[in-house]
Amino acid sequence: xxxxxxxxxxxxxxxxxVLRRAQLVVFQDFFQAFAPFNISPAQFSVLTVIERNPGxxxxxxxxxxxxxxxxxxxxxxxxERRALAERRxxxxxxxxxxxxxxxxGAALMRKLKPVLKAHESRMVARIGEAGRDRLxxxxxxxxxxxxSNGAAVRAAKAPRPPRPGSxxx
Amino acid sequence: xxxxxxxxxxxxxxxxxVLRRAQLVVFQDFFQAFAPFNISPAQFSVLTVIERNPGxxxxxxxxxxxxxxxxxxxxxxxxERRALAERRxxxxxxxxxxxxxxxxGAALMRKLKPVLKAHESRMVARIGEAGRDRLxxxxxxxxxxxxSNGAAVRAAKAPRPPRPGSxxx
Numbered sequence: 001x002x003x004x005x006x007x008x009x010x011x012x013x014x015x016x017x018v019l020r021r022a023q024l025v026v027f028q029d030f031f032q033a034f035a036p037f038n039i040s041p042a043q044f045s046v047l048t049v050i051e052r053n054p055g056x057x058x059x060x061x062x063x064x065x066x067x068x069x070x071x072x073x074x075x076x077x078x079x080e081r082r083a084l085a086e087r088r089x090x091x092x093x094x095x096x097x098x099x100x101x102x103x104x105g106a107a108l109m110r111k112l113k114p115v116l117k118a119h120e121s122r123m124v125a126r127i128g129e130a131g132r133d134r135l136x137x138x139x140x141x142x143x144x145x146x147x148s149n150g151a152a153v154r155a156a157k158a159p160r161p162p163r164p165g166s167x168x169x
Numbered sequence: 170x171x172x173x174x175x176x177x178x179x180x181x182x183x184x185x186x187v188l189r190r191a192q193l194v195v196f197q198d199f200f201q202a203f204a205p206f207n208i209s210p211a212q213f214s215v216l217t218v219i220e221r222n223p224g225x226x227x228x229x230x231x232x233x234x235x236x237x238x239x240x241x242x243x244x245x246x247x248x249e250r251r252a253l254a255e256r257r258x259x260x261x262x263x264x265x266x267x268x269x270x271x272x273x274g275a276a277l278m279r280k281l282k283p284v285l286k287a288h289e290s291r292m293v294a295r296i297g298e299a300g301r302d303r304l305x306x307x308x309x310x311x312x313x314x315x316x317s318n319g320a321a322v323r324a325a326k327a328p329r330p331p332r333p334g335s336x337x338x
Contacts, residue, residue, distance in 0.1 A: 006233045007221040010285065011214055012309075015292040015301060016195040020210065021235060022308040023192045026185040041189065045180055052176040064175045066190060116179065123184040127310045132184060135311075138304045139191040141296045 015142075026123060033119045037112060042067065044112070046075055047101065050085055051109050055098045057090060084108060184311075195292060202288045206281060211236065213281070215244055216270065219254055220278050224267045226259060253277060 011017045030041050039047075042065075049061050056064075062072035076099070079085040084105035087097035101109065124132045180186045199210050208216075211234075218230050225233075231241035245268070248254040253274035256266035270278065293301045 006218060006225070006229070008233065009217045009221045011217055013305065014285075014289060015305065016192070016199055016210055016288075017214060018305050018308045018312075019188065019192045019195055022311045023185070023188045024235060025312050026188055030185055041185060045186060048178045048180055049175060052178045056175070060175070064177065066193060116183075119185075120183060123311065126313075127307050131307055131310070134303065135307045136182065136184065136187050138296050138300055138307075139187045141300070142191045142292065142304075143187075143194050144295075 029122055030119055033115050034112070037108065037115070039108075039112065042071075042075055043079060044116075046072075046079065047084065047105060047109055050099045051101050051106065054100050057096045057098060058087070059096070061099060079105070198291055199288055202284050203281070206277065206284070208277075208281065211240075211244055212248060213285075215241075215248065216253065216274060216278055219268045220270050220275065223269050226265045226267060227256070228265070230268060248274070 027041055030044075034040070034044065045065050046061060046067075049064055050056065053061075058072060058076060059069065061067075062069055065072075067075070076085065076087070080087060083102050085099060085101055087099060090096045090098045127135060196210055199213075203209070203213065214234050215230060215236075218233055219225065222230075227241060227245060228238065230236075231238055234241075236244070245254065245256070249256060252271050254268060254270055256268060259265045259267045296304060
């Protein structure tokens with residue numbers, strides 16, 4: 001074939017397609033940076049939420065991160081197997097578990113702080129501080145939906161509380 | 170618990186985290202819109218590239234879309250099983266296959282055009298035309314990397330040609 005580039009039709013103008021390509025590039029950098037610690041983006045986000053909000057239930061953490069319950073159980077099993085996080089029986093409801101970091105998990109999170117900072121700096125290097133801020137703003141508006149505007153940004157910063165009845169406490 | 174919102178720590182300011190949340194939201198809309206046709210975003214992108222560039226090899230389509238070879242084979246098997254695309258033995262190299270849409274695949278792509286347009290319109294409704302254009306521009310800069318700038322945008326529009334030797338012709 002003599003072609004040097006392909007016709008991608010509508011794809012390069014499609015929000016979802018370009019989002020996905022960019023997300024894979026950013027995650028690729030994350031994977032490489034965190035490989036020495038064997039920590040994926042999903043694992044990092046779960047450890048972060050547990051670190052910041054000790055004692056939450058599995059359902060609450062999963063809901064806050066938009067992770068499906070079934071995927072979340074596997075994620076947490078792995079973190080528990082590696083002794084980074086632990087489930088403890090919740091005081092109020094014997095059927096649900098409260099999540100905590102172990103001392104090892106807390107130590108790992110401290111070690112990961114500069115790794116995360118360096119990773120994000122590489123992303124900022126690509127589009128500048130102002131570009132990054134605008135990007136995050138636009139992405140939050142997409143997450144928040146068309147009718148919410150200001151509320152959308154707040155919702156992305158601090159996700160809505162679990163719907164009553166849907167989350168064990 | 171009396172908390173009404175969780176502390177997500179650095180996540181809401183993290184490019185990768187916000188990208189991933191937004192990508193999931195956009196894909197969710199795509200999945201719903203394309204559910205009557207049982208077409209995923211990945212399947213749609215493969216069908217689009219084959220439609221626009223009939224006769225490409227599997228490796229070329231996979232490379233253009235950044236899909237891993239092993240995942241791509243499964244994707245294509247499914248499209249072939251549903252008689253939407255087909256592999257034909259390539260003239261020059263008997264070991265490689267050239268990809269084409271079937272008549273059914275081409276008809277489906279025509280039917281999907283307005284579905285795609287409506288999906289993208291819903292995304293534009295969330296951030297406006299100017300917001301969408303700026304978003305795509307920023308995402309392309311992320312995909313292109315820090316040192317390329319103008320080249321980055323072109324690279325995202327038309328991905329680089331397959332590296333010599335890495336792709337069957």
